[in-house]
Amino acid sequence: MLNEALAPGRLPPGQRLYAIGDVHGCAHRLAALHVAIREDVARRPIPRVTVLYLGDYVDRGLDSALVLETLLGPPPVPGAEVVLLKGNHEAMMIDSCALGATSSSLRFWMENGGLATLESYDTDPGTPNWLERIPPGHLALLRRCVLRHAAGDYLFVHAGVRPEVPLDRQDPHDLLWIREPFLSWKGALGAVVVHGHTPTAKPEVRPHRIGIDTGACFGGLLTCLVLEGERMGFLAR
Numbered sequence: 001m002l003n004e005a006l007a008p009g010r011l012p013p014g015q016r017l018y019a020i021g022d023v024h025g026c027a028h029r030l031a032a033l034h035v036a037i038r039e040d041v042a043r044r045p046i047p048r049v050t051v052l053y054l055g056d057y058v059d060r061g062l063d064s065a066l067v068l069e070t071l072l073g074p075p076p077v078p079g080a081e082v083v084l085l086k087g088n089h090e091a092m093m094i095d096s097c098a099l100g101a102t103s104s105s106l107r108f109w110m111e112n113g114g115l116a117t118l119e120s121y122d123t124d125p126g127t128p129n130w131l132e133r134i135p136p137g138h139l140a141l142l143r144r145c146v147l148r149h150a151a152g153d154y155l156f157v158h159a160g161v162r163p164e165v166p167l168d169r170q171d172p173h174d175l176l177w178i179r180e181p182f183l184s185w186k187g188a189l190g191a192v193v194v195h196g197h198t199p200t201a202k203p204e205v206r207p208h209r210i211g212i213d214t215g216a217c218f219g220g221l222l223t224c225l226v227l228e229g230e231r232m233g234f235l236a237r
Helices: 027-043 064-072 088-097 103-120 136-144 172-177
Strands: 015-020 048-053 081-084 148-151 154-157 192-195 209-211 223-228 231-236
Touching: 015 027, 027 064, 027 223, 027 231, 064 103, 064 136, 088 103, 088 136, 088 172
Parallel strands: 015 048, 048 081, 154 192, 192 209
Antiparallel strands: 015 223, 148 154, 223 231
8 A cells, every 4th residue: 555655855746766675585575566566657647657676686585586587577667767776685696606706705695595596596506507597687687787876865775875975985885785874874864865675674764764675585575665756655565
C-alpha cells in the first residue's frame, strides 16, 4: 500500500522515482514488487518514471541467479529509466570472479553470503571451473552498475556517505560499505541520501537520509521508496 507523506527533499515536476532496497536473492519478492510498481504507474500515470535499485542483488537469499536474469530483462514499467547501483556484495562477487582473483577474495565472499549465490547456479567453490556456471551476461551486468545517482534533492548510493566530505569527493569504498559515522550523523550531508546496506525493521526517514533495507533475505519485506515532487510513499512485498 502506498501511504504518501511529506518528503525531506523534492524531485522536479513530472518525475516519479521508485527506489528498491537490497534484494539479496529474493527473486519472488522482487517480481511481486515489480507488479506493484506497474499497478501504481497504471493508477497514476506520469511522464517520466525511473526505477532505481540500490544494490546487493546477490548473496544470502536463494535466487541470486534469477534476480540477475530479471534485471537483464525489460524494465518493470515499459519506457522507464532503469538505474542499477553497485552494492558491496556485487563488489565481492566481481572481485572473486575476476581473472587473477585470490583465494582470500573468494573466501571473503563465501563468508558474506556468496555460497548461496553459487548454489543458485548449481555449483560451489569446491567444484572445478565453478566460474563457468555463471553466465557472462550476469557478470557484465554487475560491472555496469554505478556507484551513485543524483535526482532533485536526492543522492542515491548503496551504503551511505562520509559526513563532512564533499559529495563529489567521496571514497568509493565508503559508498559501498560505510555504516558509522554515517548512520548516527545528525547534520546536513549536502543532499538527502537514499541508501540500503544496513537492515532495519522498517524504513528509516531522517531529514538528511532515508534507509530502505528492510531485511528481505532475513524474513523482512522488500521495500520500495516512491518519490514524486515533495511527497514520498512506500511499497513493500
